[in-house]
Amino acid sequence: xxxxxxxxxxxxxxxxxxxxxxxxxxxxxxxxxxxxxxxxxxxxxxxxxxxxxxxxxxxxxxxxxxxxxxxxxxxxxxxxxxxxxxxxxxxxxxxxxxxxxxxxxxxxxxxx
Amino acid sequence: xxxxxxxxxxxxxxxxxxxxxxxxxxxxxxxxxxxxxxxxxxxxxxxxxxxxxxxxxxxxxxxxxxxxxxxxxxxxxxxxxxxxxxxxxxxxxxxxxxxxxxxxxxxxxxxxxx
Numbered sequence: 001x002x003x004x005x006x007x008x009x010x011x012x013x014x015x016x017x018x019x020x021x022x023x024x025x026x027x028x029x030x031x032x033x034x035x036x037x038x039x040x041x042x043x044x045x046x047x048x049x050x051x052x053x054x055x056x057x058x059x060x061x062x063x064x065x066x067x068x069x070x071x072x073x074x075x076x077x078x079x080x081x082x083x084x085x086x087x088x089x090x091x092x093x094x095x096x097x098x099x100x101x102x103x104x105x106x107x108x109x110x111x112x
Numbered sequence: 113x114x115x116x117x118x119x120x121x122x123x124x125x126x127x128x129x130x131x132x133x134x135x136x137x138x139x140x141x142x143x144x145x146x147x148x149x150x151x152x153x154x155x156x157x158x159x160x161x162x163x164x165x166x167x168x169x170x171x172x173x174x175x176x177x178x179x180x181x182x183x184x185x186x187x188x189x190x191x192x193x194x195x196x197x198x199x200x201x202x203x204x205x206x207x208x209x210x211x212x213x214x215x216x217x218x219x220x221x222x223x224x225x226x
Contacts, residue, residue, distance in 0.1 A: 004154070034214065043202050043217030044155075089154070099170060100215075102154035 002027040004092050004103035012109045017080055021106045023073040023090030031093040035064055035075050038087040038105070047075070047088075080110045118203050118218035126226050131190045133221045135203030143206045144186040145170075145215065146178065148199040155202065161186055193225045 004025045013019050032051045036044035048059045050066040057064050063076045090103040116137040125131050142163050147155040157170030159178040167178050177189045190197055200222050204215040
C-alpha cells in the first residue's frame with residue numbers, strides 16, 4: 001500500500017535554531033515529492049518539489065533532500081523564525097494517473 | 113481578485129441538511145480538487161475534475177456530490193450532512209495533471225455538523 005509517513009508528529013524549537021523534518025514513503029513507482037507549508041487557518045502552500053534525479057533543493061532557509069533509494073526525504077529549516085510555525089506536509093506522486101499521497105504532517109512551533 | 117476562493121469560510125449546520133461549499137478559481141486551471149482535512153489524517157481526496165463536465169471520485173466520495181458546469185467553479189454538495197462530515201474542506205486547482213504541477217489551495221471551509 002502506498003503510504004507517506006512523517007516524523008516527528010510535532011516539534012517545538014527556539015527561535016534561531018535549526019530543525020529537520022522527516023518523510024518516508026513507500027510509493028512506487030515514484031514520480032516526485034513535494035513539501036508544503038500550511039499556516040494555521042490557511043491552505044497548504046508549496047515550498048519545493050523534488051524529482052527522482054534531484055538530491056537537494058533549497059528555497060531560502062528551507063532545504064529539502066531526497067534519497068530515492070531509501071525512499072526518504074527531509075526538510076531542513078535553518079535559523080528558524082516565529083513565522084515558520086506551521087504544519088509541514090510531505091506529498092508524494094506515483095505513476096501517471098494516480099492520486100497524490102499526503103502525509104499527516106509535522107506541526108512545528110517556534111517560540112521566542 | 114486572482115486566485116482560488118472558497119465560500120463560506122465557516123458553516124454550522126444540522127444533521128440531515130443539505131450544504132454546498134463553493135470554490136472559484138480565476139486562472140482557468142483545468143484540474144480542480146476537493147479535499148477534507150481531519151485530525152489524525154492527511155488531506156484526503158473527495159472528488160476531482162479534469163475539465164468542465166468531467167468529474168471523478170477520490171478516496172472518500174461517499175455522501176458528497178460535485179458538479180463542474182463551468183471551468184472556474186467546482187461546488188461540493190453534502191446532500192444530507194452527517195456528524196462525520198464535520199471537517200475542514202479544501203479546494204485546489206492546477207493547470208495540468210497534479211503530477212506535473214503544484215496544487216494551489218484555497219483557504220478552506222470549516223464545516224461543523226451538529
